[in-house]
Amino acid sequence: MKDKNSMTIKNQLGRYSDAFENIEAECKKMNEEFTSSILKDSFNKVFKKSAAGKNLFFDAYKEFMTEKQKRKEWKSATVKRYTNIENHLKEFEVNKKYKLTFSKINDKFLTEFTDYCYTTLDHNTNTYARNLGLFKTFMYWTLKKRYTYNESFKDFEKPERVVTEEIALTLNQVQTIFEHKTKSKSLERIKDVFVFQCLTGLRYGELALINEHNVKNNVLFLKEDKDVTKDIREIPLFEISNYILKKYDYKLPLITNQKQNEFIKDIFEDAGFNEIVEYTRTQNKEKTTKEKAFKDRVSTHTARRTFITIMKKKGIADKTIMSMTGHKDLKTFNTYYKVDNIARKDAISEAFGSMELPKLKKA
Template sequence: MATVNLCVRPDMKDNNGLLPIYMIFQHRGKRFKHFTGLKIQEQNWDVKKQEVIELNGNTARWNNTLTKQKIQLLNATQQILKEHKDADVQEIKEAFYKDLFKCGSEFFAELATFIEESRQTKKESTVFVYETLIKDLKLFEDADDYLISFHNLNSDFYVQFTGFLEKTLNNTNNTISKKIKALKAFLHYASDKKLMQTADFEGFGTKTIETPKLSLTDAEVERLYTLNLSLNKDLAIIRDIFMFGCVTGLKYSDIIKLKVDDVTEDKLLIINQYTYIKTRIPMNNYARFILKKYMGEKGYCFPFVQNVYANKHLKTLGKMAGIETPIKVSIHKGDKIIEKQKPKYELITTDTARYTYAALSLRAGMRPELLIQVLGQKTINALLEYSYFSSPMNDFEMVDCWNKKFF
């Protein structure tokens, strides 16, 4: 018998201390997890009743949204099992998502189509933003009684929607900016299909606050590299993929797609998906050693691990390796700047590997023009993003060059 339960995920607490609310669906020993789009503080969740409590006037509204999604999932389950009694969990999940976002609206139907088409050409992380956007738009519709259509995406909608993201969903300015950019990408798509009569959406402003890019030191890389993971194969795979990025400078998406045929004469053939620059990267001893663990006769070099899953467990690995240096983090919400200190391991992501390679290469004396080629960048200006965060390297060079003076 199919069951649906609601829970919060303490293991996925965000930078604001909020826990995501998930629906856990189980059927015939299999299950899937659905993020409802809502996040709350732990004290605002009743574990036994599986509902929100004392949420600044939004309690009834959010519980209604959760109940609505739960009913939709159960209805989708009942309907598909009626048509096909042997349907598996994946089929039920697809039926649920199809029902969740159709709602008789041309806008949401087109957005769902846009997301499906994007899976073929966009990065996994980009598609994830699109999926989050469609959930947020539905939550906004339900919460503000705003019926979204291609005809009312104007400045009033923009003000209300961004206000909802900031005040109700507690999004930071950068997160809001990311979602508005995703929305504009879809609206350009819809405009090309002649579904819109206005281009008001061009005025939807986005402002991303540049944040320092995190890199690891030589000592931190060594501790992670030598971490004993013989009893945890999954963590060992994630660690090795991350370390391969640290010693080659490859993006996570390029590493996951790396095929055995792309490795010839101790070199890696990489084609940058944005600049289309073809690069042959010679492998150092570390890269060869890591790759040797996984290389088969054909297919991909490494096991496939989703970026989101890797990001989650990299924090665990960082903690195990004792990467705990306090890092000051500035969070921009509206016109407020909230500063917090976090242990460094909480900030590690798959991107950290590429930044680490750049920082350590510059620190070791690699010429910037050579590093540009390795990273697949077009100009020296593009490299500044990587050198910006490398303050230890900058500090060393600025002091060392003057320490050599004799006056």
């Protein structure tokens, strides 16, 4: 039976042979004696061999990140994602007692890393799929840079992404939060920022781009400075969204996304959103039903999903909504739309509500 790694081994031996011939030819060209010392040094350079005790895997990872940032190929969010994966890989080494070297990126690594992500980190399918994809991007880079000739990672298959069941607020719930009297001024600021997101569909990170200069005639003109490929988005404002902006002199009181997520849960709890809701959690082929308080499922991203859901329920065209949210891909955009029981009830009523029961005949 032919070993599944035979092609990789054959390719590697071929590269050694080619490198040997190239080094020998270079020595002849320079009238230099072709010695074992020269061959060893050259092989170490060509095949990226490291000194004893040095972790070439993470050295390469550091070089990978540095190169991408210097070339301005990544947004700050991408840098955070790759930093996060680096931390996961280092923790994986300790947790699984699996020393990471390029030669050990194989089926066993995939099995152990998958188990670590799903079991220890409690990642869902989409998070795992995204991180595995980013890891493979790094591995393709190392292959191009000749840090490795191990191509086993190419067979690592990402699970298909699933539509997650996330919460979206109704218009009445947004109104309730907006009118809620918070316990402090700091929480009032948190609440106002959240409501403004619900009324504009902006990502939390985009709120920092707002100032008095990009609001004209009740329209917010949003341009992401770090992404020249994106068009300027025009987001109309109305009485409440204008009120919130003017309240803070067109500079919204922002804190870190993590802290915003923590405090917005406190506001929802105080406003009475404490009912238990069910949701499903998917890890590849395994799906489990879990329960959590409504307020614990709310985050800054809930606001963006709320904007899209309310607009779609009002019958606004997808193209119009996407021009404001900045979505380019309809498939991704549709994952934000939350179909709830109210929407289903309205749909049935709209479709069949005009039907009447036949009049009963008298006996």
